[in-house]
Amino acid sequence: MSTPRTVLVVGGGAAGNAVTILLRRAGLDVDLIEAEADWNATAGSGITLQGNALRVLRELGVWQRVKESGFGFGSVGITAPDGTVLHVVRDLRTGGDDLPATVGMQRPHLQQILIDAVRAGGASVRLGTRAESLEQDGDGVCVRFTDGTEGRYDLVIAADGLGSTTRAAIGITDRPEPTGMAIWRTAAPRPAGVVRTDLAYGGPAYIAGYCPTSDTTLYAYVVEASRDRASIPPETYADEMRRLASAYGGFWPEITEHITDPAKVNYTWFDRLLVEGAWHRGRVVLVGDAAHCCPPTLAQGAALSLEDAWVLARMLTEAGTWDDALFQAYYERRVHRVRAVVEASVQIGQWQLDGVRDADVPGLMGRTMTMLRDLP
Incomplete structure (x- = not known):
């Protein structure tokens, strides 16, 4: 079987943009659809990008622009409510010693950098467009769009976020x-x-x-x-x-x-979400918040989404055949790492909700961040 060459990416956030950039670089034909007519309309106020996120952004070829647009730093301060600094902790460089531990950015600026890279890569982009229906067979997916057009693809990548309609359309019942x-x-x-x-x-x-x-x-x-x-x-x-x-x-x-x-x-x-068992049905595969999300207590949501995109793109471009075994291998490669972050992020918040005063928050954070230094 020849390697499939046509991909539809549903959703133009961090995960969707990243996987589009990487697949286009590998020479695949990629269409990206985004439900919002304004691609940057819901980007939000700010984002904390730790080293493992920066590592992927470097792979995307946008690190220099991110560095110039954001603010790099290497520590976090713990203060009393009156502002007294109680402790300063050095951040672990989860992306390696050649990248900052952390970069803060305005979310719209990060989104625009990724948008520019998607367009420069030559993907076909349609805004204000949704996938209305998906019909699969053994070789691909027929998609009807809300603008009345249709397309056939060898793979659909669902990057349409926490409330993913694609996730529901393929019968995955997990909800945030x-x-x-x-x-x-x-x-x-x-x-x-x-x-x-x-x-x-x-x-x-x-x-x-x-x-x-x-x-x-x-x-x-x-x-x-x-x-x-x-x-x-x-x-x-x-x-x-x-x-x-x-x-x-x-x-x-x-x-x-x-x-x-x-x-x-x-x-x-x-919210908390972790889709169990598999992140695909047939030739529709979930990435990013469509597959998992966690509270921002570890500031890892965007990083995990970017890692998904990087891992999936590498597996797709290195494989001769796209099949259930490949998509299941993608899930198995990602789920243990993602689960550790989701559970730690939720636990930190739960300790606060429960008023636990002797919780080992630094220990849990340290163990989780140390794990993230390894390549995904």
Whole structure:
């Protein structure tokens, strides 16, 4: 059997963009569809990229732009609610010693860098388009799109996120489950003294933290118990986040004075998902948040998605035949690493929800991050 050459990627986020870039570089024909008409509309405020994410971004050929756009640092500070620094921990360089431990970035900037690389690679991109139906046989997938067109592909890669409609369409019944926590996020100007992530535990929220995202910007976040989202009118988002953040000292007063526009504040529940058994049905394969997600307590969500894309692309381009055995091998190569991160991320939050004061958070974080130094 000849190697299949046509791929449809559903979803233009980090995982979808990354796998598109890599497969096009290998010479495969790739169509990418994205449901949003504005490809960068939902990119969000900021993102923390640890070394294992940077390692993949380097493989994508975008590391120099990421480095220039973001803010690199190598430690995290633990503070009291009043801003007193209690401890500073060196971050592990999970991408190797030749990359920073961590880079903070504005999410829209990262998304634009990946968009530019997708377009430069020559993939066919259609925005504002969804896969309406999928019909498989032994050799491929026939896809009908919402614009009335159809296409046939040797493989469909579902990178359409946490609420993946593709996952449901192929009969995978796993769904994200809320963990009981939620996060307020916003972008703000960076005070000159903010040169790393600082995390305050205690006060009116479980965590109050910030991460520098450029020489002039940061993103700030406050984690609390999840509320009924319907009970929080969007026009009050800035007021709600400012109310929680105003209890914290140090750099927080300077940050808080910029939390004024509710349209720039995001409120999101923490979810957990890990699809078990296989991440494919026939010739439709899941990557990224469509297959797994975890709370950002270890800042590994985007990194795991990028790793999925890198691993899957390598396996596809190195294999002579695409079949169930290959797709199952992809799952087995990824699931143990992903499971460790998902479970650790959820556990850290659960300890806080349960009020466990002697939890070994540093030990769990250290073991998990050490594991991530290995190549995926």
